[in-house]
Amino acid sequence: MQLLATACEAVAGTTKKLLKTGIVAEYLKSRTEDEATVSAVFLSGRAFPAWEETTLQVGGRALWKIVGS
Secondary structure, three states, X not given: OHHHHHHHHHHHOOOOHHHHXXXXXXXXXXXXXXXXXXHHHHHXXXXXXXXXXXXXXXXXXXXXXXXXX
16 A cells, blocks of 8 residues: 555656656556556546545546556
């Protein structure tokens, strides 16, 4: 969980989409398939309650591209 938190902080700390994609890619590659699956759900922005408009600013297309590589 600490690695996920660190990755999320790094994503939040930049406005550069390519850098965000790289951070998420490296994180997901370092996890087992099961861990990456759970993390991908969280990183998709669906980790927050429906009434809260908070997102992690990683788009679905970018996430699927990362998961597919």
